[in-house]
Amino acid sequence: MDIVEKFRVQSKKRIINTVLALMFWIPALAISYYDLTFSFIPMRMDYFDLILKALGLVFIVLAYRNSLCPKCDSIAGNGWAVDECKSCG
Numbered sequence: 001m002d003i004v005e006k007f008r009v010q011s012k013k014r015i016i017n018t019v020l021a022l023m024f025w026i027p028a029l030a031i032s033y034y035d036l037t038f039s040f041i042p043m044r045m046d047y048f049d050l051i052l053k054a055l056g057l058v059f060i061v062l063a064y065r066n067s068l069c070p071k072c073d074s075i076a077g078n079g080w081a082v083d084e085c086k087s088c089g
Contacts (some may be wrong), residue, residue, distance in 0.1 A: 024056035
């Protein structure tokens with residue numbers, strides 16, 4: 001697999017990981033906004049909130065690792081629509 005194909009695969013993985021991180025963090029932020037004493041599961045909501053944020057953090061780290069250029073290991077660019085590395089092209 002050449003560098004261009006690796007870059008395209010990493011770009012798709014970066015988008016998927018970002019969406020998954022948002023899927024965990026948005027409910028966690030909504031839970032932390034409301035009363036943490038309310039519970040619809042047999043667990044305290046602040047612990048559930050912490051678990052959701054930790055899972056979201058895992059996907060943020062994966063998105064960061066997939067945003068590195070496979071050739072020069074620097075940040076390829078900002079945003080989702082990165083077509084080429086800003087360092088090595």
